[in-house]
Amino acid sequence: MKIEEYLASLPRSIISGEEVQLPNKAFKELFQFAKLDKEDTLYHLGCGDGKGLAIAIEEFGVRKCVGIDNDQKKISSARKLFEEKKITNVTLRCEDITTSDISDATVVLFWFTDQQVVEKMTERFSTLKEGCRVITIWGPLPGFLPDKVDFPYILNVVPFKKAKDLKEQLLAIFGKDCVDFVTAWEYAERYTKAIGSPEAGNDRFLTIIQSLIIWINAKNLGVACGDEIPQPIKTYISILRTFFNIDVEYLLSHS
Numbered sequence: 001m002k003i004e005e006y007l008a009s010l011p012r013s014i015i016s017g018e019e020v021q022l023p024n025k026a027f028k029e030l031f032q033f034a035k036l037d038k039e040d041t042l043y044h045l046g047c048g049d050g051k052g053l054a055i056a057i058e059e060f061g062v063r064k065c066v067g068i069d070n071d072q073k074k075i076s077s078a079r080k081l082f083e084e085k086k087i088t089n090v091t092l093r094c095e096d097i098t099t100s101d102i103s104d105a106t107v108v109l110f111w112f113t114d115q116q117v118v119e120k121m122t123e124r125f126s127t128l129k130e131g132c133r134v135i136t137i138w139g140p141l142p143g144f145l146p147d148k149v150d151f152p153y154i155l156n157v158v159p160f161k162k163a164k165d166l167k168e169q170l171l172a173i174f175g176k177d178c179v180d181f182v183t184a185w186e187y188a189e190r191y192t193k194a195i196g197s198p199e200a201g202n203d204r205f206l207t208i209i210q211s212l213i214i215w216i217n218a219k220n221l222g223v224a225c226g227d228e229i230p231q232p233i234k235t236y237i238s239i240l241r242t243f244f245n246i247d248v249e250y251l252l253s254h255s
């Protein structure tokens with residue numbers, strides 16, 4: 001089956017990422033990466049149970065935090081967490097991030113993959129105060145060059161810098177002239193390790209899929225190293241097809 005069919009066979013909540021919550025380790029790395037400090041006004045969009053905001057306040061001394069989530073249950077459990085911790089300098093709002101007021105943010109944590117949401121929010125982020133840092137994970141804001149990358153963490157600072165094309169954006173993320181198998185694998189692994197829970201048993205499977213997708217995208221954009229398909233890529237394509245009945249080869253454009 002095509003990889004899209006495989007993805008469509010997974011539970012909807014997995015694909016939409018609704019139930020996904022970053023591990024504490026990732027929050028700490030992200031905040032260090034963005035040099036979060038006490039003067040910042042942090043917005044966590046899709047804040048879930050509020051654990052990220054608690055880390056920002058307790059470990060980074062941030063004085064003003066706002067968490068927005070459109071799920072009332074999650075906002076209630078975040079409220080409970082802050083009551084237990086006796087933290088008062090956080091505002092929790094049960095709202096849709098695409099319409100919610102975020103105008104006083106100096107740092108925004110934004111981990112969404114829904115294309116419509118990402119496009120809408122990119123427009124809104126461009127109007128934020130100069131110097132505002134927008135943290136994304138895995139991909140930069142569409143159309144813009146990142147200001148800082150420690151993959152999978154990516155920072156765009158207002159005013160955003162336009163990328164010439166997707167190719168320039170991709171190379172800025174990988175910090176290389178071309179993408180080979182080792183780079184694709186290393187970056188895929190960094191992503192699975194950053195967002196996965198430490199006890200996840202299926203890391204290797206995810207890394208295989210992610211590295212194939214990275215390499216195939218690079219190839220289609222003309223930034224893969226060399227003309228040949230590397231042997232490990234051929235091997236993993238064949239493992240996925242033989243043992244998991246998942247086809248990714250058709251994604252390669254044969255132009």
Ligand SMILES: C[S@@+](CC[C@H](N)C(=O)[O-])C[C@H]1O[C@@H](n2cnc3c(N)ncnc32)[C@H](O)[C@@H]1O
Pocket residue numbers: 016017018019020021045046047048049068069070071074095096097098111112113114117
């Ligand atoms: C932090 S996001 C992470 C995963 C993300 N959905 C993705 O695409 O990768 C998950 C959180 O965002 C919340 N959420 C999803 N859509 C939202 C929206 N339009 N406005 C506010 N919160 C939203 C969910 O309730 C959940 O707590």
